[in-house]
Amino acid sequence: MDHSLIAARSGDVITGEMLAGLAVILAVAFLFARLAKSIRQPTVMGEIIAGLALGPSLLGLLPGDPVEALFPADARPILQALSQLGLVLFMFGIGYELDFARLRGTGRRVTLVSLSSVALPFALGAGLAILLFPWYDKSQLSTDGVLAPALFLGAAMSITAFPVLARIIAEGGMQRSRIGAMALACAAIQDFLAWCVLAVIVVIATASGLWPLARMVLESGLFLVILLYAVRPGLRWLMAPERSWAAGSSLIHTILVTGLLVSAWATNEIGLHAVFGAFAFGAAVPRDHIEAQAPQVAERIEQTSLFLLPVFFTVTGLSVDLGGLGGHGVIMTVAVVLVACAGKFVGAAGSARLSGASGAESMMLGVLLNARGLTELVILNVGLGLGVLDSRLFSAMVVMALVTTFMTGPLLQRLGFHEELRPLPVPRKSAEKGV
Numbered sequence: 001m002d003h004s005l006i007a008a009r010s011g012d013v014i015t016g017e018m019l020a021g022l023a024v025i026l027a028v029a030f031l032f033a034r035l036a037k038s039i040r041q042p043t044v045m046g047e048i049i050a051g052l053a054l055g056p057s058l059l060g061l062l063p064g065d066p067v068e069a070l071f072p073a074d075a076r077p078i079l080q081a082l083s084q085l086g087l088v089l090f091m092f093g094i095g096y097e098l099d100f101a102r103l104r105g106t107g108r109r110v111t112l113v114s115l116s117s118v119a120l121p122f123a124l125g126a127g128l129a130i131l132l133f134p135w136y137d138k139s140q141l142s143t144d145g146v147l148a149p150a151l152f153l154g155a156a157m158s159i160t161a162f163p164v165l166a167r168i169i170a171e172g173g174m175q176r177s178r179i180g181a182m183a184l185a186c187a188a189i190q191d192f193l194a195w196c197v198l199a200v201i202v203v204i205a206t207a208s209g210l211w212p213l214a215r216m217v218l219e220s221g222l223f224l225v226i227l228l229y230a231v232r233p234g235l236r237w238l239m240a241p242e243r244s245w246a247a248g249s250s251l252i253h254t255i256l257v258t259g260l261l262v263s264a265w266a267t268n269e270i271g272l273h274a275v276f277g278a279f280a281f282g283a284a285v286p287r288d289h290i291e292a293q294a295p296q297v298a299e300r301i302e303q304t305s306l307f308l309l310p311v312f313f314t315v316t317g318l319s320v321d322l323g324g325l326g327g328h329g330v331i332m333t334v335a336v337v338l339v340a341c342a343g344k345f346v347g348a349a350g351s352a353r354l355s356g357a358s359g360a361e362s363m364m365l366g367v368l369l370n371a372r373g374l375t376e377l378v379i380l381n382v383g384l385g386l387g388v389l390d391s392r393l394f395s396a397m398v399v400m401a402l403v404t405t406f407m408t409g410p411l412l413q414r415l416g417f418h419e420e421l422r423p424l425p426v427p428r429k430s431a432e433k434g435v
Helices: 003-038 043-052 068-069 076-097 107-135 147-158 162-171 178-206 210-238 249-270 275-285 285-292 296-317 326-354 359-369 373-386 392-404 408-413
Strands: none
Touching: 003 043, 003 068, 003 076, 003 408, 043 162, 043 249, 043 296, 043 392, 068 392, 068 408, 076 107, 076 275, 076 296, 076 373, 107 147, 107 162, 107 178, 107 326, 107 359, 147 178, 147 326, 147 359, 147 373, 162 178, 162 359, 162 373, 162 392, 162 408, 178 275, 178 373, 210 249, 210 275, 249 285, 249 408, 275 359, 285 296, 285 408, 359 408, 373 392, 392 408
8 A cells, every 4th residue: 555645644643533532622622611601710711720630630530541532642742842832922912911120119128028929939949959858750851950940940939820820810800909009919929020031040050061051041131122123112112113014913913923933933942932922022012002003913923822721631640640649759748738738838928928017918918929820830840851850749739729729719718808908099900810
């Protein structure tokens, strides 16, 4: 038989398997999202649970290996590619929504809360990694030392899920309150710092020797310089109101998608993860010009990422096996959840109280900044790919991301929205958009 016909037939089979798996992912994600909304949780949490349910943790418990039947090995690389596309589109949106103007004049309290609620979880997470390191599966790590795993766990503990937090604040009617503005400003600063630290960890984990390390640092710096001093001014000139060709949204849409993909490719080639390039490009684009010329473009890109993110959650869920944690894994999970909650809550609430915030403000700020959500899953997937954590700790960290986000809504309801936390006298443009 002609080998080309065999290859074509196998390609058709793989395509069919991918399409069937994609249909199941989207249907189950929609169902779980509606269930999450019915219990007053962000819809993205339902989609994350759906991704875990389609993996070995739940579906894999049924007889007949339904996980392999739905997502055979040949189709998984395609699903992985789709998940990475959704991820870089999502990270562009995170960078795009990161409004540095919001951080101007936020004052000593926001700075203190931001730094302390990064520093304390980072220190506790790094210390926990050192304690748990003897239990790591060393065959899954890319490094023999504890430095990279400790730094990574510290950075992962420091994250606050800015987009999920924005959704929680908006749904709670807190977007114009003093506490809502503070929480969003703190989350923006924290995530910016955590991504910078993660970039350093990536360089440490992947560079072998002094020269590769120096090369990656130089290339990363050059990439940022090009974005700030060539790409950003170029986009400002191209999208200026007087340019007749910039009036249509199709050109701006094409420029932004092409730019974020090229940026993601560039950081991937440098040795950093592709998400860094998409995030940096989103933060560098002239947001005011885009909003003036074609405000719907950013929303289109966001909608595309929301369509593909359930694939990312399912690919993540295929790497999580809660049933295979074992005794050490359960201890890891409990320790991770306790350290994560203690670090964020004490770091945020304690520093807020010391800086003059009321008890109600301090407690609510600690609860809000403890939410990890989707951003945590992004970082964990980067760490798993780098080989700085094993699959068991990966599963424990995924559980932590879910627990800390699910507990945010009920705790806020328990605390109540006190009068001193009501809207600010001067309304601000809210950042309620988010996943």
